[in-house]
Amino acid sequence: MNRIARAWDSDIAWSFRHSPVAMLAALVALLIILSAVLAPWIAPHDPFNPASLNLMDGFTPPMEPNAFTGNVFWLGTDNQGRDIFSAILYGARISLFVGFSAVVFAMVLGISIGLLAAWRGGWVDSLLMRIADVQLSFPSILIALLIFGIARGVIPPAYREEMAIWVLIVAIGLSDWVQFARVVRGAALVEKSKEYVQAARLVGAHPARIVLSHILPNVMGPVLVIATIGLALAIIAEATLSFLGVGVPPTQPSLGTLIRIGQGFLFSGEWWIILFPSIALLALALSVNLLGDWLRDALNPRLK
Amino acid sequence: MTEPLLSVRDLRVEFPTRRGTLTALDGVSFDIMPGEVLGMVGESGAGKSLTGAAIIGLLEPPGRIAGGEIRLRGERIDILSPDAMRRIRGKRIGMVFQDPLTSLNPLYTIARQLTETIRTHLPLSEADARQRAIALLDRVGIPAAARRIDDYPHHFSGGMRQRVVIALALCAEPELVIADEPTTALDVSVQAQIIDLIKEICAERGAAVMLITHDMGVIAETADRVAVLYAGRLAEIGKVKDVILDARHPYTKGLMGSIPTLTQESDRLVQIPGAMPRLSAIPQGCAFNPRCPEVFARCFVERPEPVKIESGRQVSCWIEEWKVGHG
Amino acid sequence: MTRPFNRSAMRRVAASLMLSAAVLGTGLTAASAETLRWARVGDALTLDPHSANEGPTSTLLHHVYETLVRRNTDGSLAPRLATEWFIHPDDPTVWVFKLREGVKFHDGADFTAEDVVASVTRVTSETSDFKGLHTAVAGAEAVDDYTVHIKLNGPSPLYVQNLTNFFIMDKGWIEANGVQTPQDFKAGEEKFTVRNTNGTGPYTLVSRDPEVRTVLALNPNHWDATPAVTEIIYTPIKEAATRVAALLSGEVDFVQDVPVQDIERLSNTAGIAVSTGAENRTIFFSYDMSSDSLISLPGDNPFKKPQVREAMALALDRDAIRQVVMRGQSVPGAQNVPPFVNGHDAALDAYGAPDYDRAKALMTEAGYPDGFSVDLNCPNDRYINDEAICQAYVGMLGRIGIKANLVSQSRTIHFPAIQNGQVDFYLLGWGVPTFDSQYVFDFLVHSPADGRGGWNGSRYSNPELDAKIASLATETDLAKRDATIAEIWKTIQEDRVFLMVHNQLLAYAAKDNINIAVHPENQPSMTTVTFK
């Protein structure tokens, strides 16, 4: 722990303070995350409650009163009369929820597999790493689609809608664990051979304890980097799947779904339906990516 | 007295970092005479390798020469254009690195790497360059050089590879060879052979050698003179014999204690308690003061400048200053 | 003919993309005047002419296969492969067809009465999706080479109205390829007829790449006047924006399914003309009103309660859907039949404003004060803004406590699910090619039995009504028949079998040098297209 604390105290914080890009990215990411988390309290409308929508509000341009209802919406409304601003907040909420959950899932899975491989060694290691190799060559979007397809076949239609978001999380998470596993395995192999771990083993300390107290802190840096970049990837994967129409249901639009809806109105003059969600998605993914990039450089002094 | 081949005066190397500028070398001055072997000794981080890198103009950014001058046969080389400096590297100053396993490009044959270097510096045809390369390999002791020249680096053992590296460093007949810990990465059994080879082949060609090592034993056997670096400053410089027999600087004295452990791989000087300070935390006054057994008040206040105590012998220590002043 | 791409602009982009001009070429080939590049949202489901009774499928097939009779845009019948048809003077249960002479199939075989007989046998077989139109048929007989008798179970004065999508196949070809029965579409059967055709139509099949493109070329031996369009390239483009972009960029000549939101933009684009017109098609919701347990609400079925059905009707704001979702491109109504079909009644078609208070009261009365939750199945690639209509209604239902979970799927999944009784609550559209209400009753209202009720997803079953529906087929007194139709409609409306939304308006967009009129059944024939 104090290793992290020390690192935080020194290099990272310094580098952060002196990187305007990182600070701006962090600010944007924080802003989006905060407003997504607080969406139910700060959003003017609840776009997920169909009963609260008034169809007549549909297609209201930004900052202009609706011709029928006279209502004004900051960023306009979509074809169902959903307030785009609220929809973006709620959509980002879904995107972030899926993103974070998928990354945590991938991280837990990857770290466990990585540690298991390193600890057991032998055929367990070869088998797990071979699987990782094979999976790495299958792009995550394909694996996610496949899992989605399987889920579609296995889950009865009645539950599909409720399960959709979990299917998405599992699909994205399952497609993303390999990076974590590799880093953790590598670090664990190095640590495993070190004297103190051997000593701890001799004294009879539980392997899990050794692992948790000695190995994990050492890989926190790279894991954090992978997790950050993974978060951006997961957000984009979620948007892509929703855009392809295999993600969340249309009544609970994520950013990708909003863009899919907006695409239909690209030529008819309702530009705000696609523009604002796209900007939000780009801002979110870009800021997280910039943070990840910066973090990687900051944690890897050799690249300085 | 002949003109020095290489003359370093008040060399100062700095690394600007986010926490302010670190001074890695400070006020380092020494000469190397033609054909002479100068040993450069010190612990890791003392600045030995940096000195070598500064001389051939390959300091890694953001490191830079912040003061002093380096002259090669009287000509300033620290302010040359990158291209002019490049023409000196390999041609007039050759360099041998620590690890022969990583010094050679694994994807090219020995022949390609040798002829490429030769033809960069000498106006030879491909065939002539190859002949020269074979001769060189032969000279550095590669058996069946004509056949093995087309092998890839990984076909050679560590010791053989270092011989190839030496051949590469020497292929344009440089006047000075900087050998940066040329044996550290090698098996103990071949270390002596390589050192001998360097010494022998340079002597044969009249090239001076700057031998960077942390091993006082190697210095004792090989060098004409020795420079002792501590925390980026020159602690003592003089003839090997003098320094060994009559070390003046308390640090050198401690260092001498490590000579008998010639065969032992050790980067730390067990005889002196404590460790060399980090560059960011060099104490005020004499950098050695926390570890010095003979420390006294002045050492904490003022930094000792090198004191010339006899011809070619300098020591940076208040005790010597005091002796000279009162002698 | 406008050139779709500006050549020098093409070069500029080529240069800026650092691609060699050789890779790119110097422009796109413009379609020749005779080729019509036709885009619509989905592909024909199959090329088997008796396998899927579905609009886009029949539309394409009309270019390859032909029917005995065809319908004019005013609803009247015109000769096609039959030159004359009448009820046998001696036997009211027999329809007589005089066939056109000198017609050849694409493979060169002569068209004769035997072919019609074989086609009748095929279209009435078990796996036929059109058998509901031919329930009255007892058998067919070739009297001579060019005369066919179709024998019915009883007198059926309107039977000929059912024949506008009855495609005639070649007997010899059927036998040679072993395709005596239609492809079982529901079961996903593979058959020779799915991708091979042999009709008498004005165009022959050149190539077919399902979901990619289908190319048809002029049949030089066709009996009728030679059309202006000599080649048809039919391209399904699922994404609405891509479809519009393709027309805007000149890659297609004719877009049949113009998204309502793009009508204005396209109308204002130079070189493109948009025409709109009413379609013979209603869009409606329906629900399983007979099962005791719903798939998505096990152990209960609120749709069985009349109050619930009434409440759902009161919650439907048709005008809002017209205004926002359809952008005015629809004619809302309450009777599930288009205005120009026999049996339409303006009084029944009148609809009221939504009344959410009354609806909520009815829900409470029905025992669902807190509403209930159910799946709403919806196609997303068939009707104009189908998914958006469903979504809008989900919101409206939400206001009376009904939580409808939108399950939005491709029509290729949606339709079999309805036919297999795997949906509780769904959206469907229905066109009436016969221009008579019986068609609606036969497929949507009659209990699923006796070859009828194939699309009766509500599983509505009223034996009394079934009898009345069955009587329509053989009733010769047209006044009496119309009265029965009115009675049936009255019961349907009282029982709220359908929750009618609106009649679709169609919008076609094409290059403005192409004359193409909106077809009320949305089955435009490229033979009628002319160029300016």
Place this chain on the structure above:
Amino acid sequence: MIAYILRRIVQSVLVMLVVALVSFSLFRFVGDPVATMMGQEASQADREALRDRLGLNDPVIVQFAGFIARAAQGDFGISYRLQQPVMELILSRLPATLELALISGTLAFVLGVGFGVYTALNRRGLLSGAIMTVSLIGVSLPTFLIGILLIWIFAVELQWLPSFGRGETVDLGPWRTGLLTESGRASIVLPAITLGLYQMTLIMRLVRAEMLEVLRSDYIKFARARGLSDRAVHFGHALKNTLVPVITITGLQLGSIIAFAIITETVFQWPGVGALFINSVQFVDIPVMAAYLMLIALIFVVINLVVDLLYYAVDPRLRVDRTAAQH
């Protein structure tokens, strides 16, 4: 060498078997084929008869063996959705995807390596910064959004390029190509850019990172110390060493390009296997999904094998343990 290839082939077969098991499980356990093929009203006897006919009552291992045997002959059954033999469908769509993948892959590789090398060599340059930032935006923009943007700008507003499909195609035997017609070539531009952009940024970042790593290596330092010109160091030594891992990873990327084509094909209505797959996923068209999976696995295995052999050819060290060489 032979033994090495054999080992790799055996490994490839094992991978294929594992993927086949997944495919088979899809067939066997996801979505009851009987339920899919028969309506609700089918009788129990009918169902049993169909089960028997489909061999679903055999032991699972027998079914799996049958599946493998049929798969090896390219028989994946009939698509539930399009009622066409799956293999026929896939083969008819494959050329479209392969052409798109190859062109965008080439585009991505050439530009990716170029930009990567440039940004690595000019780390602190303004243009490098700009390229890196733009590349990050490229990574952050989902492919579908890029596609929509390109259609909007180049097809609708400027009307320079087609927005969908492959244009005119020409059949060369079983291979339907769009590259021989003007409209076909114009049609591939936007999809190829859309598909290649993301891969390009990946390759660029990879090349940059590898190149920086290589530039820090000892043999580069030694090459500089030998006085080789920047040009020789950067392009003679650094680039080649950079490209070895880059080529292997890029080779594997080709497989992912084919899979990533799913999105591009959807946006551009490109009639390839990706669009086929996504429609199949929505329809739960198991035979097509299973066959697509096997196809991608096969492509992966073949590419992997080719990359291995390439690696074997390029890297003289004959590093058999590829996993260690990967990153």
